Amino acid sequence: MRKACLLYNPVSGGRRSRRQAELNAALSVLRAAGVEAELVAIRSPQDAAQQAREAIAQGCDTVFACGGDGTIHDILQGLAGTSAALAVLPMGTANALAHDLGMPLNAVGAARAALHSIPRRIALGRIACLDRDGKPGTHYFTVAAGVGVDAHLFYKLSTAVKGRLGMVAYYVKAWHLWMHYRMRRFQAQYVQTAPGGPGSGPATSSANVTELLAVRIRNFGGVLRELAPGASLERNDLRLVLCRTASRTAYLRYVLRGLFGQRRTTVGIELVHSEKISCRYLPAQPRPDGTPATDSPIHVEADGEFLGTLPAEITIVPDALTLLVPTNSATSGVGESLKRAATTLIDLTKMQ
DSSP: OOEEEEEEOTTSSSOHHHHHHHHHHHHHHHHHTTOEEEEEEOSOTTTHHHHHHHHHHTTOSEEEEEESHHHHHHHHHHHTTSSOEEEEEEOSSSOHHHHHHTOOSSHHHHHHHHHTOEEEEEEEEEEEEEOTTSOEEEEEESSEEEEEHHHHHHHHSOHHHHHHHTHHHHHHHHHHHHHHOOOOOEEEEEEEOOTTOTTSOOEEEEEEESEEEEEOOSOOOTTTSSSSTTOOTTSSSEEEEEEOOOOHHHHHHHHHHHHTTOOOOBTTEEEEEEEEEEEEEOOOOOOTTSOOOOOOOOEEEETTEEEEEEEEEEEEEEEEEEEEEOTTGGGOTHHHHHHHHHHHHHHHHHHO
């Protein structure tokens, strides 16, 4: 790392004064190590990709995404396919990618870890769908893409509420959706990765589902932890969670399975590895009186950012990004999450 740009989201994380102090401290760590570094505020989510490209054009070999998974997602659009490295400075709400990498969840610790990280080329997910205005759009992602219930959650969850309440907002809204959201089925056609690995004779399958997740990371942190066992940034495919059921109990049982680290299967929910998935609306069924049925759209998200609606196609792009991975990442993941949970419990006990 010789020259770095720290792109930061001015509205991500906690109080603005505290956030600025953390950024300045991280900047000092990098400069003390001999890195030419500067802080650059992201003008808007739409400008983040262009600002990342500008940093690369100015000679930066590393771009820090200072914020949450949404900030990483926005910056990623400008880094994909380049030789510049992405470094993560977790300052957001969920910080799922940082959890999976075993990255310290404070700015100074993350900056120090980045200095000793290993640059690794990884695959990226890519999703094409219709945007808010009904126009075709394409996005890369590192964490996961979702169609159905979870995407509806991010559609309904405003940035203001998320910033004010953090993860509480996710949990409250998710619980409300679990109680009231009307499960709508759509068609998912996917190319399943053969047991011998990508490219060794994949099989095409189809399913009518109420939710689909295409996951890249193993450990989400928080209560979700291992949402899709078998997912890994080290693989050149996606781990699909196919919800063939409309049972709310099955959804809850699956989440609880991940919460408690259980490996047992959930009836109606299937996991497969895939390289390509296409999602389409099912043919509209007429009402009993014979008139055409009209319904609300089915939503699409990636990395916790609402993108638009069906139809959608999700693929994997090998060798698409250089990611700075902490040297202890191979031993992080769920084990690191459990250590943090144990530390939290100890601290709470001391407070009693």
